[in-house]
Amino acid sequence: MQPTILLASRVSEPFHEHLKARFRVIEATAAGFDEAVAALPPELAGDIRIVVAFGSTRMPAAALARLTRLGLICCLGSGYDGIDLDHARERGIVVTNSPAANARSVADLAMGLLISSVRNLSSARAYLEAGRWQGNAGERMQPVRGLTGRKLGICGLGAIGLNVARRAAAFDMEIGYHGRKARPEVPYPYFDSIVQLASWADVLVVSMRADASTYHAIDTTVLQALGPQGFLINVSRGTTVDERALVHALKTGQIAGAGLDVYEHEPSIPSELFELPHVALTPHIGGSTLEAAQDQEACVLANIEAFTAGQPSPTPVPL
Structure with a gap:
């Protein structure tokens, strides 16, 4: 049967x-x-x-x-x-x-969110839609720092994290990571805690598994360590980030921006996120290829x- x-x-x-x-x-x-x-x-x-x-x-x-x-x-x-x-x-x-x-597909989206948030692509589109671009003779958007030379910290160096690292290397980014344990077979430096990794990094990519041990692993302390020039990219699960703390950090300039594919209370998304610059948002589509x-x-x-x-x-x- x-x-x-x-x-x-x-x-x-x-x-x-x-x-x-x-x-x-x-x-x-x-x-x-x-x-x-x-x-x-x-x-x-x-x-x-x-x-x-x-x-x-x-x-x-x-x-x-x-x-x-x-x-x-x-x-x-x-x-x-x-x-x-x-x-x-x-x-x-x-x-x-x-x-x-889905590791490669999620890693692709992580890099897309990173580029979108760092280069502020949503504001660039709004700038065009407002008719403010008149070629080189008109008003120009302010230049921003690119990806080359930035330090990318990966929280969770599993299949997704490794694929993110490979893609980031192609952008000439420096890579470090934190996980449950060090992986001596990879060429990237290991950090004993997420706070240490965030203090070092310019961009923090969250690709860790969601369970009780990683609930709100990205909290106020981590965001403060990431700092006012730092960006957070989350392609794991929304529960790994304290969403209230993240919104506060973005609104007050504790960090520079974020790229989010996942949210703590899906499908609910804090309305404030739609109003902030340097924030890229997608509806949990990392593996949707x-x-x-x-x-x-x-x-x-x-x-x-x-x-x-x-x-x-x-x-x-x-x-």
Whole structure:
């Protein structure tokens, strides 16, 4: 008998059709995972063996407990911060992710946000739209410092962080990093704390995993260390940054600017951010490329096939 899959996040149409051709697929009919599971008839909930969803999808223990035969949770993307891992561990549920599938795409966006915020591209567009540019004879925007020679600090030198480092090197930036531990195989200097890294850096890129240990890791102390010429780029999860402290730092000039793809209370975004110069904003699209989606879906399929064959998962999350 084909295992039953609960598809709790959107996927590409080809992948959707592929899953339906091979497995029994139940699609979530409510926006929240809690609500979607609660809407399932008990007999259907009891049939579900596999859940496929983004790792940021909130899957609390109470909702997972209703899926009495659940054996596998496949996360689209590298994150798995929405899942109650303690519950999964207690029940022996295998949790998998796609650890490097979207790394290059997220790193690309990190550099785009960096260029946009440092070069103040939003203000440049507004300058054009206001009709203020009349060629060299007219009013000109003030020059700003470019990327060459800036010090780029990376918080979290995983797959995304390494790809950011490679791209930043092509811009002749100096690179340093902080992580859970030093990586002697990389040529970049390691800093023992985020505060030390921020004090050294001109730009701080946040690409760390979101969990209890990194909640508000970027706080007032870090932002003060980054300083009035510094920029913050966040492409990890919104919870890694104290958003209230960040807005205050931007409004008071404690830091120069920011590039944000993620927010603490998504999809809610503080309105003040739209009014500030040198702030680039995108709607959590770091991994939203065709290439990343294909790699993520291939990883999910490999984990499903291993599970149904009784084999170890290719990319298990440590529980």
